[in-house]
Amino acid sequence: MSLNVEWQRSDYSRVPYWLYHSADVYAREQEMIFRGPTWSYLCLEAEMPEPGDFRTTWVGDTPVLVSRDRDGTVHAMVNRCAHRGAAVCRHVRGNTKVHTCIYHRWSYDLTGNLIGVPFQRGIGGQGGMDEDFDKAEHGLRRLRVACYKGIIFGTFSDATEPLEDYLGPMMCAHISRLMCKPLRVLGYQRQRIHGNWKLYLENLRDTYHASLLHEFLVTFGLDRATQKGGVKMDVRHRHNLTYAHAGSDSDGDAKAAYGDHQLNSDKLTLRDPRLLEFRQEYEDDRNLAISTMFPNASFQQLNNSLATRQIQSKGIDAFDLIWTYFGYADDDEDMTDHRLRQLNLFGPGGLVSMEDAEAIEIAHRASRSEDASATTVIEVGGKGEISDRAYRVNDVPIRGFWSYYAELMGIEPEGAVR
Amino acid sequence: MIAVEARLAIDDLFADYGAHLDADRLEDWLELFVEDCVYQIVPRENAELGLPVTLMLCENKDMLRDRIVSLRQANEYSIHTDKHLISKVRIKGKAGDSYAVEANYAMYQADNEGNGSLYSFGTYVDEVVFTDDGPKFRAKTVIVDNWSIPHMLSTPI
Numbered sequence A: 001m002s003l004n005v006e007w008q009r010s011d012y013s014r015v016p017y018w019l020y021h022s023a024d025v026y027a028r029e030q031e032m033i034f035r036g037p038t039w040s041y042l043c044l045e046a047e048m049p050e051p052g053d054f055r056t057t058w059v060g061d062t063p064v065l066v067s068r069d070r071d072g073t074v075h076a077m078v079n080r081c082a083h084r085g086a087a088v089c090r091h092v093r094g095n096t097k098v099h100t101c102i103y104h105r106w107s108y109d110l111t112g113n114l115i116g117v118p119f120q121r122g123i124g125g126q127g128g129m130d131e132d133f134d135k136a137e138h139g140l141r142r143l144r145v146a147c148y149k150g151i152i153f154g155t156f157s158d159a160t161e162p163l164e165d166y167l168g169p170m171m172c173a174h175i176s177r178l179m180c181k182p183l184r185v186l187g188y189q190r191q192r193i194h195g196n197w198k199l200y201l202e203n204l205r206d207t208y209h210a211s212l213l214h215e216f217l218v219t220f221g222l223d224r225a226t227q228k229g230g231v232k233m234d235v236r237h238r239h240n241l242t243y244a245h246a247g248s249d250s251d252g253d254a255k256a257a258y259g260d261h262q263l264n265s266d267k268l269t270l271r272d273p274r275l276l277e278f279r280q281e282y283e284d285d286r287n288l289a290i291s292t293m294f295p296n297a298s299f300q301q302l303n304n305s306l307a308t309r310q311i312q313s314k315g316i317d318a319f320d321l322i323w324t325y326f327g328y329a330d331d332d333e334d335m336t337d338h339r340l341r342q343l344n345l346f347g348p349g350g351l352v353s354m355e356d357a358e359a360i361e362i363a364h365r366a367s368r369s370e371d372a373s374a375t376t377v378i379e380v381g382g383k384g385e386i387s388d389r390a391y392r393v394n395d396v397p398i399r400g401f402w403s404y405y406a407e408l409m410g411i412e413p414e415g416a417v418r
Numbered sequence B: 001m002i003a004v005e006a007r008l009a010i011d012d013l014f015a016d017y018g019a020h021l022d023a024d025r026l027e028d029w030l031e032l033f034v035e036d037c038v039y040q041i042v043p044r045e046n047a048e049l050g051l052p053v054t055l056m057l058c059e060n061k062d063m064l065r066d067r068i069v070s071l072r073q074a075n076e077y078s079i080h081t082d083k084h085l086i087s088k089v090r091i092k093g094k095a096g097d098s099y100a101v102e103a104n105y106a107m108y109q110a111d112n113e114g115n116g117s118l119y120s121f122g123t124y125v126d127e128v129v130f131t132d133d134g135p136k137f138r139a140k141t142v143i144v145d146n147w148s149i150p151h152m153l154s155t156p157i
């Protein structure tokens, strides 16, 4: 299957709408991206600390079982029985000595080796497998696994570069900052958004929308385009970091930029302002640092709300978003309460995040019927070169996403900007 | 034995609760809570794992007020109409002026083109107190069984 994409511009400042709505594109994404030479976020080590602990998840459409062996090493395998294709493990998390498929009770050890086939030799010399059936050939398909600062990643491809090279210095620095101490997982939120998964990956790279769509951010000064901040990417422009410094602008600056009608801060105050309190935890004074990792994750700090987000594609028209919130193991009760209070800002009902789902769903619905020549416009922060910006009003990292996407999909235009 | 009058008053409280939300009378809905209240929406997953993360957490009536002000003035969300179906209220116990009560709910949501679906279902695990102004919620915990939230969560459940 080859895809014929007519890029109007080699800098990805025009992206055809049909790329969000094509079954052929989706099938190729599964092969070239999710099962291709990329590292995907799987889960946190803190979710499965003990030998025998496991977690199931999805990488694109592929079910994945992450399992900690008796010796402490972490393994990941396709959660699909080698016999009849049923999910071997039906639970999201737990602890076990062996993974057994309920269908015909084939069982696998904690590293994915097939260790048991009931009635392999039949009964009384009748039935069962032929002599040449070799269990060693029927283990679960393995992913390569690598951990970085307590985050577990997996890849299907032997060609994927080492994890730290894939993340690059920018992502490694951001993850190291966020994962600076042992974690305590505080819980989960999930939502199903009815739009193409790429719309969310773009949304996360779009600094331009943040303080326009999310009025709460502007109104209460959490994140304004007038603040000191910007975007940073890795050298391949596949990952990005959005950052801002609280208090680096004044209400006056913001008013001059937004105009009075867009800024309600005079009229609106919170009766309980603890929601907005920022307790500086790191050496720098960034109150907002949200990174996005190609192809399926985001790692966030807004004030003291800390979380990972995982994106699981569910066909052309939907994706699941899983938020895993954490604090640090040495947080006292007051700090834990503070984090739990601040997660009112995020998730499916977050005061600064609920809009994203709506924006994605209306974009997905309205662009579905567009003809092949119709495109989105991506040129805030300028056209041409894809590079870091030390200001907020830009969507350059969206073009970074498309440049790496096109490279992996084998659909780059001639003279493509990378 | 729970007095019939108390039982009927608690039934009315739940009826008002659903009716106010369905009619988008969030400011009236707010008045069904005492000042020192807790309102939270909890994914059943976290409740079963003993993990504290909620989908919405208001630790007092001011935080509930802030949520409503934000919805009215600082949030954009799906245009929708809700319909709550609340089961018969089960009164589990009484301690002083406080009643421990539970009810199941199903909440349907329709969009502005007339399409709708079952949006949320689960259980209310509540504490109701009788004030001079009748029964009010001191604590309301919405435990959501279908905790992978469809679309988004804006107005309270």
Ligand SMILES: [Fe+2]
Residues within 6 Å of the ligand: A203, A209, A210, A213, A214, A353, A356
């Ligand atoms: Fe957003």
